[in-house]
Amino acid sequence: MAQENVVRFGILGCAGIAIKLVRAIGMAPNSSVYAVASRSVDKAKGFASANNLAPEVKAYGSYEQLLDDPCVDAVYIPLPTSLHLEWVLKAAQKKKHILVEKPPALCVEDLDTIIEACNNNGVQFMDGTMWMHHPRTPKMKAFLQNPDLFGDLHTVHSTFTFEGSGKFFEEDIRVKPDLDALGALGDVGWYCIRAILWANDYEMPQSVIAHPRPVLNKGGVITSCGATLYWQDGRVATFHCSFHSCLTMDLSIHGSKGNLNLYDFTLPYEENSASFFSSTNTKFSETHTVWGPGPTEHRVTIEFPQETLMVQEFARLVKGIQDSGGKPDSQWPSISRKTQIVMNAVKTSIQEGLISVTL
């Protein structure tokens, strides 16, 4: 595909997650990696080489140099959360469209500044919550919206945990108070909160209460926590996120007529297909000796992995703005902001002694 028809990405930083996104950008039909930047040109070159990027991909020794390149249409920002505000603002001022890793900001105020800067500069904003872009996600939503199969939403429960290694707890940016102060809440709790909001059609809970005894490291970074979210009409959601339990990505959604369950909601076990399980109109047998029907598996096959689909969707929006001069899409920033509000409410609840935080 000719370069003028694709969105040319610059990668700001060579974090581990950037390897995945560089691959995704390479796979997406409407995107290409145009430049990578690190704090040293050698590191940028090494990253380009290690990821088999084409020789013409530029390697910059500073983020500013990449942003000054007029051929860069969009940037992917996998930097530590504490650096997002600075670099998103700089990139937006340079009219670069913004795909930023989650959590997008340390607090709602910073995210508002980020979104405002993107809007003022006419650039698209999207956070890197990949599972939103998997075709399984709208299939599950169709089930949840079916009044006969699912009915009214009552409860959601989500768990996202992994077990950090000794090295992780010593070195990873996600346990450093000056880099990713939201810790497990920002890294994996973000997905749980997003899933809960998604299931609730992004209707905000009325209040949020953190669960007692969150685990914090010496620097005050959350390494394990949970919370319960409440809606005015009685809907309840709970989640648990942690760096201390084995890798788990559960999502269970219960309604008046049906249930939806899956074990790999943020990242499918396989790249080319993914499943979810639904049960509906479950009944006891007359003598209450058995019941059913049990869960039905629904498998969704895909051409591209979800991170590629995310890049493709982001690039589609960017091309729309570039080609027709339209405004940035407001749906993705809005969803990011709601997730950020709930996440920070959980943090507030923890910091203030497990108070109920009204939203």
Added chain:
Amino acid sequence: MAQENVVRFGILGCAGIAIKLVRAIGMAPNSSVYAVASRSVDKAKGFASANNLAPEVKAYGSYEQLLDDPCVDAVYIPLPTSLHLEWVLKAAQKKKHILVEKPPALCVEDLDTIIEACNNNGVQFMDGTMWMHHPRTPKMKAFLQNPDLFGDLHTVHSTFTFEGSGKFFEEDIRVKPDLDALGALGDVGWYCIRAILWANDYEMPQSVIAHPRPVLNKGGVITSCGATLYWQDGRVATFHCSFHSCLTMDLSIHGSKGNLNLYDFTLPYEENSASFFSSTNTKFSETHTVWGPGPTEHRVTIEFPQETLMVQEFARLVKGIQDSGGKPDSQWPSISRKTQIVMNAVKTSIQEGLISVTL
């Protein structure tokens, strides 16, 4: 089998659940239905006839008459919870062994009186939590106790709900404040709490907090609620129980190295086999594009349904006492009591404005 080798059951009351237990007693090799009692002899006869009981099975027109029959070894008591104290005490005084529907009592004090009466009279006490007796249960426990496959327990989440009909909410004993004042908490929440305690090797939580906005009917009976349980070392468990959501029996247990999930923990979908799912040592691929392994299904086949296995275990304990003059087993009453303590703590939390109840 000759009658002298089996435990002869009397059934106190002709509730719907008694139909299931009469079948179970008939199937258990060491048990037989000897007599049924209702508040009218016609009702007792009708129940015996409708359940194809042998002509020699006695039909009594009062519970006292059944208890006065010296040939009755044990009673199954499916009466409303508010009647348990009275009838368990009367039965124990008549030296009848006690299999009582859950919840066994309205409060811990009543259950203590019940257990004390059983001990003083040398009769076995057991509550009717059938899934404890399914062979799947010890198989799951073996997984949870495996340090390599599961590791340390971190969180448990359980949901047991069903959708009551209009008639249910008008007529069922489980929504009547004078009959089953614990409502959904006693009926289905009991199972969730039991599962949580079972997963924690019956180590009691340090505190219990009910979730906001429990649903109560006009009579003050809980029809939907949830709670979070906390242990000193950071373990957390949540549950949700309701008469308003579709039939659901989920149990998820997460550890440092593995997870256990099942959708039918209290009652398997099928009578002759049941499954659970485990995953262990789950890992991301190097590029974080996939992960696994996904859950492995473990299927357990059985000769008898779980309610029959419960009756068989109860009758085994009764025969042990009868044949060797031993003391009643204390494990089952102890488990009942712990479940009752947590259940009533949840109720206290709800009644006192969602306070944290320390146990």
